Amino acid sequence: MAAHGIRQREEGVMMLPIVEFQDVSKVFFKGATPIQALGRLNLEVREGELLAVVGPSGCGKSTLLNMTAGLMEPGTGAIRYKGQVVAGANTEVAYLTQKDNLLPWRTVEQNVRLPLEMGDHRFLPEKEKGARVARYIGMVGLAGFEHHYPKELSGGMRKRAQLARSLVYEPDTLLMDEPFGALDAQLKLMLQAELLKTWEGSGKTLILVTHDLTEAISLADRVIVMSGRPGKITAIADINLPRPRDVFQIRFQPQFGTYFEELWAALRTNMAEGEEIH
Ligand code: ADP
Ligand code: MG
Numbered sequence: 001m002a003a004h005g006i007r008q009r010e011e012g013v014m015m016l017p018i019v020e021f022q023d024v025s026k027v028f029f030k031g032a033t034p035i036q037a038l039g040r041l042n043l044e045v046r047e048g049e050l051l052a053v054v055g056p057s058g059c060g061k062s063t064l065l066n067m068t069a070g071l072m073e074p075g076t077g078a079i080r081y082k083g084q085v086v087a088g089a090n091t092e093v094a095y096l097t098q099k100d101n102l103l104p105w106r107t108v109e110q111n112v113r114l115p116l117e118m119g120d121h122r123f124l125p126e127k128e129k130g131a132r133v134a135r136y137i138g139m140v141g142l143a144g145f146e147h148h149y150p151k152e153l154s155g156g157m158r159k160r161a162q163l164a165r166s167l168v169y170e171p172d173t174l175l176m177d178e179p180f181g182a183l184d185a186q187l188k189l190m191l192q193a194e195l196l197k198t199w200e201g202s203g204k205t206l207i208l209v210t211h212d213l214t215e216a217i218s219l220a221d222r223v224i225v226m227s228g229r230p231g232k233i234t235a236i237a238d239i240n241l242p243r244p245r246d247v248f249q250i251r252f253q254p255q256f257g258t259y260f261e262e263l264w265a266a267l268r269t270n271m272a273e274g275e276e277i278h
Helices: 004-011 061-068 108-117 119-123 126-139 155-168 185-199 213-219 254-272
Strands: 017-030 033-046 050-054 076-081 093-096 173-177 205-209 222-226 233-238
Touching (some): 017 061, 017 205, 033 076, 033 205, 033 233, 050 213, 061 076, 061 173, 061 205, 108 119, 108 126, 126 155, 155 173, 155 185, 185 213, 205 213, 213 254, 222 254, 233 254
Parallel strands (some): 050 205, 173 205
Antiparallel strands (some): 017 033, 017 076, 222 233
16 A cells, blocks of 8 residues: 555645644753754644654754654744644654663563553553554564563664554654664664555654665655754755665665755755764
8 A cells, every 4th residue: 555645645635734843943052052953944744744854963853853742842933733732742643762761670561561551542452552562572673572671682672672662652643763873784774674664554644853864765755954053944855756665775766866966965065064964
């Protein structure tokens, strides 16, 4: 089945955006010194799309996700989720944060199960909870490690446990902040493939922050490039590569190179302004 975002484009159906950023800016203070993290940003995230966000370090990518999850308020402007202004924790999104936040006193299985102990998920039958936990642990390749504690796992395995924990919730929208950043190339490709397999045809909206342009183009329906601080959108590209995609092969398509050149030019301009990409 084709992904939701693709169907929309083919049929030309306009749908309400699932997330809207309207004139959003954010200033932080380092002591008395203001740091303008985000400039005025306007963006509509389409329901069912996989949107990748790339940009230099410190341009406000994590801040954008924090605000979408309702963990941080915008300085100016508003963020709407399904038409409602986000005020307080947005429980309709799952958030895979950049920082490792597995609970050290819980095993892999207990960590992955955590979202099913909260909100309406508490009322799922135990059998369903168990089946979901096992399914997502298997999907990220951690079968056999259910009873290990985070400190007994490698960095990559901890990331995979976090990934399983964000998927087990089966939310309408997923926010992922550099989920594969620290992983070796081979594992990264394997998890990207798993993520695509899970997402394609699911109808879910996924906002993926990444510093890896190849990853962004391989996976996304749309890529946005942000400038260095204060973060603003400097380029947006629709990635019209066919689905389902094979992450191992897609980079060899001629059209992939065209997207890469176009977006890399936008990123490079940002670097010239004195920020680093990593
Ligand atoms: P990115 O994820 O793109 O690397 P962030 O959103 O983490 O960028 O941060 C954007 C800028 O805002 C950075 O300069 C960062 O130091 C600053 N910043 C982020 N969160 C806070 C905070 N809670 N307090 C103070 N400064 C912050
Ligand atoms: Mg970040």
